[in-house]
Amino acid sequence: MSRDMRRDFASREELVAYLQQEFPQAAQRSPHVSETRGGRRAAEARLRAARYGTEYERTRNHLDGQVSRLSPYIRYGVLGLNEVREYALSHAQRRFEAEKFVNELGWRDYFQRVYRELGDDIWEDVEDYKTGFPAHSYRQELPEDIRQGQTGVRFIDDAIRELIETGYLHNHQRMWLAAYVVHWRRVCWQAGARWFLEHLLDGDPASNNLSWQWVASTFSTKPYYYNLENVLQFSGDRYRGTPQNFGHEAFVGTYEQIARRLFPNITLSDEHHEPRKGRR
Numbered sequence: 001m002s003r004d005m006r007r008d009f010a011s012r013e014e015l016v017a018y019l020q021q022e023f024p025q026a027a028q029r030s031p032h033v034s035e036t037r038g039g040r041r042a043a044e045a046r047l048r049a050a051r052y053g054t055e056y057e058r059t060r061n062h063l064d065g066q067v068s069r070l071s072p073y074i075r076y077g078v079l080g081l082n083e084v085r086e087y088a089l090s091h092a093q094r095r096f097e098a099e100k101f102v103n104e105l106g107w108r109d110y111f112q113r114v115y116r117e118l119g120d121d122i123w124e125d126v127e128d129y130k131t132g133f134p135a136h137s138y139r140q141e142l143p144e145d146i147r148q149g150q151t152g153v154r155f156i157d158d159a160i161r162e163l164i165e166t167g168y169l170h171n172h173q174r175m176w177l178a179a180y181v182v183h184w185r186r187v188c189w190q191a192g193a194r195w196f197l198e199h200l201l202d203g204d205p206a207s208n209n210l211s212w213q214w215v216a217s218t219f220s221t222k223p224y225y226y227n228l229e230n231v232l233q234f235s236g237d238r239y240r241g242t243p244q245n246f247g248h249e250a251f252v253g254t255y256e257q258i259a260r261r262l263f264p265n266i267t268l269s270d271e272h273h274e275p276r277k278g279r280r
């Protein structure tokens with residue numbers, strides 16, 4: 001018999017204790033409680049604090065950039081997509097300057113529509129991998145060092161810790177982490193996608209699985225990969241210094257060199273070596 005859950009709590013601690021008791025498996029998986037507050041009031045505060053115009057467009061790819069962090073509220077319908085779009089258009093300095101932000105909302109909408117078509121098939125490869133490796137050559141299980149954030153690669157381990165402790169990751173970290181799992185460690189995207197959904201506050205099969213498939217190349221024409229230069233460019237001063245000191249050696253090289261190492265069975269055209277600027 002289904003029953004309503006409690007809604008009133010004297011304190012946040014009491015709420016947390018109640019949830020740990022109601023969802024023991026989740027509590028066992030991770031003792032961390034995200035700082036992110038739920039509810040409409042917190043969502044509106046975020047909406048007011050976010051930047052929607054040129055500042056968003058210029059900085060959004062940087063880990064310390066002006067992204068909105070609205071995703072958990074949008075995910076659970078605390079804020080409607082139209083509502084957020086209208087707010088952005090009317091709060092950018094000039095309406096057209098909100099284009100990039102609204103464009104990102106469009107990706108969410110698109111993924112939801114694809115999900116409606118695919119249903120549970122969202123867990124299947126939409127197409128074959130374009131990496132030169134057949135699907136069965138990818139490991140089915142996520143290695144324990146990745147799950148624990150102990151890979152020895154600093155920017156990857158930092159991202160994993162953030163994912164587990166806060167339930168949020170910047171889009172660029174999601175892309176780096178997903179490509180590391182699938183292309184550097186040759187683990188199937190489904191294992192990574194399942195793991196993300198365990199931790200992300202905004203986790204939903206549409207945006208999550210289709211983004212993993214986009215990285216993997218089963219929902220795109222080519223695999224997404226990157227090099228250390230790209231990581232350094234977008235992560236501020238965190239990892240400046242000798243790559244060896246951070247365990248970053250496997251990412252050193254041009255796009256072409258990295259592609260040859262990761263995908264030795266195929267030839268990627270010059271266009272494929274270009275760092276991606278537009279899509280995300």
Ligand SMILES: Cc1cc2nc3c(=O)[nH]c(=O)nc-3n(C[C@H](O)[C@H](O)[C@H](O)COP(=O)(O)OP(=O)(O)OC[C@H]3O[C@@H](n4cnc5c(N)ncnc54)[C@H](O)[C@@H]3O)c2cc1C
Pocket residue numbers: 060066067068069070071072074075104105107108109111169170171172174175178196200202203204205207208209211212215280
């Ligand atoms: C491997 C991987 C897994 C992902 N998993 C999820 C997920 O489970 N749930 C989820 O909501 N997003 C997911 N994303 C998309 C994106 O990373 C997040 O939506 C975004 O980082 C949320 O942060 P924000 O609210 O600060 O984004 P902002 O840049 O402020 O964008 C505003 C809103 O637009 C939407 N949005 C922005 N970028 C994207 C995008 N690339 N795709 C779809 N919607 C976008 C989100 O609703 C977001 O809240 C994933 C991306 C990757 C690469």
